[in-house]
Amino acid sequence: MGVLLYYPTVTPPAEVVHQALLYWDGLASVVPRDPRVYSSLVGRELRRLEERELYRPLAFTPESLDVLDGDGRSPRTGQNWSLLTRELERIAALPDPPRPTSPPEAVLFTSKITYPLKQQLLELGLAANLGPSDLRAELSVSKEVQNLVVGVLARELAATTDLALFPYTDSEGAYRNSLRPVSPTRGLAWEMELGRLLPVPAPDTATEDVLAFREAYADERRRLMRALHRMLGDLRRDYEHPADVFSQLRTELSEAVEDYEAARRGSRMAWVHRSVTVSVALAAAAGGALLLPDLGWLLGTIGGYALNVATREIRPLAKARTDHDFSYLHRVRSALA
Incomplete structure (x- = not known):
């Protein structure tokens, strides 16, 4: 049945966990590569599900993130990185771009992304460093920027992994952003x-x-x-x-x-x-x-x-799965069955 890939945050709400357990083979989410940050984010229930092989923390390896950076070692030559870069530049050029706030509106963990992407966000004024200067494991960003970046990462994972991953979010903005980056072919x-x-x-x-x-x-x-x-x-x-x-x-x-x-x-x-x-x-x-x-x-x-x-x-991303390309949006309103 495949695995539900929740985004943009690490820990899904309880109803999404239950949705994954009932209708999919399990649950996954995009997590930071830094084990210290991961340990602080993942709660006891997700750990128990991980022990039962029902939850899979997914992190981009440095090699897979190099593809997004377009380093020339992949036949895709960083197409999705280019799409994301252009979209971030477009957002930064708006008359009223979404600037980071203090306290942060949303947080982006730097070990979820690449160093060049972090630098681009800072240079465009779309992110600000958080925490002590010797750690700087988090960026303050707007929800729009968080949704866009993690949405692209989720779609990239779903398109490239051997698992049958189905992107699933409870954020309308993340859902739309994951499909929005400009592509030559609509x-x-x-x-x-x-x-x-x-x-x-x-x-x-x-x-x-x-x-x-x-x-x-x-x-x-x-x-x-x-x-x-x-x-x-x-x-x-x-x-x-x-x-x-x-x-x-x-x-x-x-x-x-x-x-x-x-x-x-x-x-x-x-x-x-x-x-x-x-x-x-x-x-x-x-x-x-x-x-x-x-x-x-x-x-x-x-x-x-x-x-x-x-x-x-x-306007899909440059690469999509050939066997399926489904994205799910979970809304909070409900009615008794």
Whole structure:
């Protein structure tokens, strides 16, 4: 099913942890390379999940960050670094650029990024050093800059690692920024609301109870996510005929939803529906003239659940996964299931 890659911060809120445990093979987040900083950020619960191989701290190695710096040792020649650099320069040139504040609006750990990127942020006036001069492990930045930088790093990890990583954030700004950097080739994406298909336990539910449900109903969970990601993958490839995709998969999805609903009813937990949006980058051949003027909004009903589907233009990063390119946005509003 793949691993949920949470960003822009290291530690996700409890409902995102529960989402990962229920619907993915596990949880990951982008962490600083400095072990001292990592130890101070990762709490007891994430450590317990790491011991059970359900949480994976991911950090860029110096070699992989060299690719972002465009040092010439990679056939990609630092394309994503170039895209990020141009976007930061554009932001710094705005009439009212997002300057760092004291106390900081947001923090960027220097061991998450490269030294050249740190220097660029400082020179552009988009960051300021924090802490004693002999450490300087943190930068004060705006939320916009934090979201942009870590969003790019998350997308780079998802595109280059051997793991099936699915970027997942609860920050609207980080979600948009991760798709925004200017690229020579623009594309289209489906954007779908999936929240009612992926309910989570109510707030204050103990993680141990979620883990017990995960183990007891592993087949039902996997069946639902396999059907869902098959639908998303088919929509990405067969973008000209979304109604046909829904028609072909309606029975499989409806049965998977019904089985999962029965499992939920058999549990003693209270459940809520959280809003979850997924952006699905379409195949490179997709053309705006084909999709945008005529398709509009399409309503597909799966087992009594409404799936809102629309197209929108995206400007993807230079490199994307060929097997999938999905990004998830988790919103905090919820309703009882």
